[in-house]
Amino acid sequence: MNIVRLTYASRLKKPLGHAALEKIMDVSRRNNKKLGVTGALCSSPRGFLQILEGPAAAVNDLYNRIVRDPRHSQVTLLEYVKVPFREFENWSMAYIRTDEIAKALLHKYSTHHVFDPFSMGPMQARVFLLAITELRAHYLAKQHAGSRTRSS
Numbered sequence: 001m002n003i004v005r006l007t008y009a010s011r012l013k014k015p016l017g018h019a020a021l022e023k024i025m026d027v028s029r030r031n032n033k034k035l036g037v038t039g040a041l042c043s044s045p046r047g048f049l050q051i052l053e054g055p056a057a058a059v060n061d062l063y064n065r066i067v068r069d070p071r072h073s074q075v076t077l078l079e080y081v082k083v084p085f086r087e088f089e090n091w092s093m094a095y096i097r098t099d100e101i102a103k104a105l106l107h108k109y110s111t112h113h114v115f116d117p118f119s120m121g122p123m124q125a126r127v128f129l130l131a132i133t134e135l136r137a138h139y140l141a142k143q144h145a146g147s148r149t150r151s152s
């Protein structure tokens with residue numbers, strides 16, 4: 001099967017609250033599971049950075065839908081490539097808010113002290129999203145272990 005990876009950046013039309021972002025994530029995870037799409041989304045007051053990976057037809061259709069979404073604008077394609085395998089295979093859509101990201105990590109991947117999705121090239125965006133997704137996985141695993149310890 002042809003797997004493609006699509007990366008884009010966009011600007012928020014107006015600030016989105018926690019509930020609105022959670023809504024986008026709920027719908028995304030539900031749909032992406034059905035479509036066989038995996039990836040990661042990073043949100044910040046300056047915009048979104050998202051990677052979608054999966055079968056070309058599913059990724060293309062989904063991207064067309066996302067581009068038309070009125071909750072953001074200036075949707076800008078950073079990369080569209082065929083890839084031999086997925087890198088976010090365990091995530092129907094990993095979600096990270098930049099206020100949860102340590103400044104040191106931002107400094108490592110960006111020339112800006114504040115995260116701006118438009119300041120990153122496709123390779124930077126990919127390694128940045130992989131790094132923060134890995135941190136998220138560690139955090140979730142720790143939380144899971146903590147709740148097991150508390151209940152045992």
Ligand code: FAD
Binds near residue numbers: 028
């Ligand atoms: P519907 O059932 O039509 O809508 C789902 C819910 O979203 C509705 O209950 C509605 O309350 C809410 N909603 C829809 N549009 C708006 C709006 N304009 N304002 C407020 N609430 C609204 N979708 C995915 O499937 N996968 C993704 O990975 C994905 N990533 C996204 C990333 C970003 C940055 C944004 C802004 C949107 C993303 N979306 C994603 C959402 C996508 O644009 C479509 O809204 C969604 O795919 C529609 O799916 P549906 O037809 O199943 O939803």
